[in-house]
Amino acid sequence: MQILILNCGSSSAKFAVMDPASGVELIAGLAQRLGSPQASLDWKWQGQKHTRALPGADHQPALRAVVALLHEVGLAAGINGVGHRVLHGGARFSDPALVTPAVIAGIEACIPLGPLHNPPNLLGIRIAQELFPGLPQVAVFDTAFHATMPPCAYLYAVPMEWAEQHQARRYGFHGTSHRFVAADALTRLGLTDQPSGIITVHLGNGCSCAAVRDGRSVDTTMGLTPLEGVVMGTRSGSVDPALIGYMAKRLELPADKIIDLLNKQSGLQGLSGLSNDMRTLIEHAGQGHARARLAIEVFCYVLAKTIAGLVVPLGRLDAVVFTGGIGENSVPVRAKVVELLGFLGLSLDVNLNAGHGRTAGGRITTGSGSCALVVPTNEELMIARDTAALVA
Numbered sequence: 001m002q003i004l005i006l007n008c009g010s011s012s013a014k015f016a017v018m019d020p021a022s023g024v025e026l027i028a029g030l031a032q033r034l035g036s037p038q039a040s041l042d043w044k045w046q047g048q049k050h051t052r053a054l055p056g057a058d059h060q061p062a063l064r065a066v067v068a069l070l071h072e073v074g075l076a077a078g079i080n081g082v083g084h085r086v087l088h089g090g091a092r093f094s095d096p097a098l099v100t101p102a103v104i105a106g107i108e109a110c111i112p113l114g115p116l117h118n119p120p121n122l123l124g125i126r127i128a129q130e131l132f133p134g135l136p137q138v139a140v141f142d143t144a145f146h147a148t149m150p151p152c153a154y155l156y157a158v159p160m161e162w163a164e165q166h167q168a169r170r171y172g173f174h175g176t177s178h179r180f181v182a183a184d185a186l187t188r189l190g191l192t193d194q195p196s197g198i199i200t201v202h203l204g205n206g207c208s209c210a211a212v213r214d215g216r217s218v219d220t221t222m223g224l225t226p227l228e229g230v231v232m233g234t235r236s237g238s239v240d241p242a243l244i245g246y247m248a249k250r251l252e253l254p255a256d257k258i259i260d261l262l263n264k265q266s267g268l269q270g271l272s273g274l275s276n277d278m279r280t281l282i283e284h285a286g287q288g289h290a291r292a293r294l295a296i297e298v299f300c301y302v303l304a305k306t307i308a309g310l311v312v313p314l315g316r317l318d319a320v321v322f323t324g325g326i327g328e329n330s331v332p333v334r335a336k337v338v339e340l341l342g343f344l345g346l347s348l349d350v351n352l353n354a355g356h357g358r359t360a361g362g363r364i365t366t367g368s369g370s371c372a373l374v375v376p377t378n379e380e381l382m383i384a385r386d387t388a389a390l391v392a
């Protein structure tokens, strides 16, 4: 079986064709800068990188170009289903869903919760339905894995009508990654059928942690939107909500604009004044850049404090599992976070950490108690597997 995976953003469309059984990625690419004269389609096929200009193309012609490409390389005819990444499933979707008119209406109803992402996600579904008539389409929601959170974890302490009448509650994101990594970690630890408590720590441009008890998410750091929680590349993570009104007055800007600054000019970028990219910050911190150093210090401190808090819903700690671009690759960030969590019984093995745990099944700590692991995430494979399961 072969599955086409689509992730449509506001100005880009990421695609891949995968065999969900073997996990082999047959082709992968990105149509980007859509709607601009610089729009292009970039892809990797049989180890070679290619690019094609698509001047002025928006989503429709870009996805047509993807389908033409799949025909050119001989993959189009073998595709059995299309899996779509959808950001916000609200409280409606706790599992991947075969796309029907009712599911489309459900995704539309979640637009107020995900105004930037759900519309392009829906557009991708509609165009794929046109381009692949008769092929089953599946929506895989970033929020779904956290649907098992209990009310004490998902409620904000605000007037109850806000949740009851306006769906204002915590949902959590990165669910596909947390689910993939949690399942992989439990297999590695031999805990799939045992009581277990692990904390998955997804550190990419966006960062979030999830408390996973017996394989199910019981708490997570992102909330109503992906702005809540730990420090990220350009997002502040949690702040005092009164900060928004205070800075709106000080800067004489509307609240929306302040929230935009918390999303796009804060986090590592805002603290360092240099970059949102952890690799760049580590490099400059090594050369004595004080604010790069400070940004990394705040990032690790908030992260460790948050991870420790997530032990509460678990009542035990089998593993802290690092993933995402930073989690999988940054030796110093993992070292600092594990050091700060030493009181939980974690003790870093410097050599294993330097090798990203690859020689020890992901393990980067010593001893037989709680451990820390590095587990590469693979959201595309998870979407391919979910799609294959529903198509079958």
Ligand code: AMP
Residues within 6 Å of the ligand: 203, 204, 205, 206, 233, 276, 277, 278, 279, 280, 282, 324, 325, 326, 329, 330, 331
């Ligand atoms: P992602 O969104 O998962 O692609 O992750 C992007 C983040 O991972 C950026 O902050 C990158 O700087 C970071 N990253 C990737 N490789 C490394 C590395 N070798 N060391 C530190 N950070 C890295």
